[in-house]
Amino acid sequence: xxxxEKILYSIPTIIALFYLGLFFLPNEYTKWLFHPxxxxxxxxxxxxxxxxxxxxxxxxxxxxFQHINKSKKREWTWILILYSTIASLIFIWIKVDEIENLNTxxxx
Numbered sequence: 001x002x003x004x005e006k007i008l009y010s011i012p013t014i015i016a017l018f019y020l021g022l023f024f025l026p027n028e029y030t031k032w033l034f035h036p037x038x039x040x041x042x043x044x045x046x047x048x049x050x051x052x053x054x055x056x057x058x059x060x061x062x063x064x065f066q067h068i069n070k071s072k073k074r075e076w077t078w079i080l081i082l083y084s085t086i087a088s089l090i091f092i093w094i095k096v097d098e099i100e101n102l103n104t105x106x107x108x
Contacts, residue, residue, distance in 0.1 A: 001061075001096050009092050012054040013085055016047050055084045058091055065099050067106035 001009075059077055076095065079087045 001092075001100065006092050006096075009054060009058065010089060012047075012050040013088050016051055016085055019043070019047055051084060054088060055080055058088055061096070062091075062099075065103050067103050068099060 058080055062073055062076055062080070065073075076091065080091060
């Protein structure tokens with residue numbers, strides 16, 4: 001996976017973490033963002049939707065690797081589903097490189 005793809009796959013998680021971090025700011029700073037309830041629900045739905053899409057694409061990427069046993073794939077699938085916010089960043093920036101190196105070494 002190229003660095004550009006990693007950055008692209010990381011965007012939904014970064015947006016979700018930024019949005020979560022806004023809850024810890026004083027109300028004066030976040031009033032413009034959360035004022036009407038309809039806008040708040042639309043933003044939450046949008047962030048939830050892009051995070052679900054990100055998880056879907058990461059699971060497809062995980063299952064596209066050929067030289068990994070299925071138990072490891074199942075384990076990472078459940079980790080990505082249950083802990084998607086943090087696990088997706090760990091998977092994108094650390095595990096994909098390990099799996100690709102393992103995949104290329106097994107092909108030789």
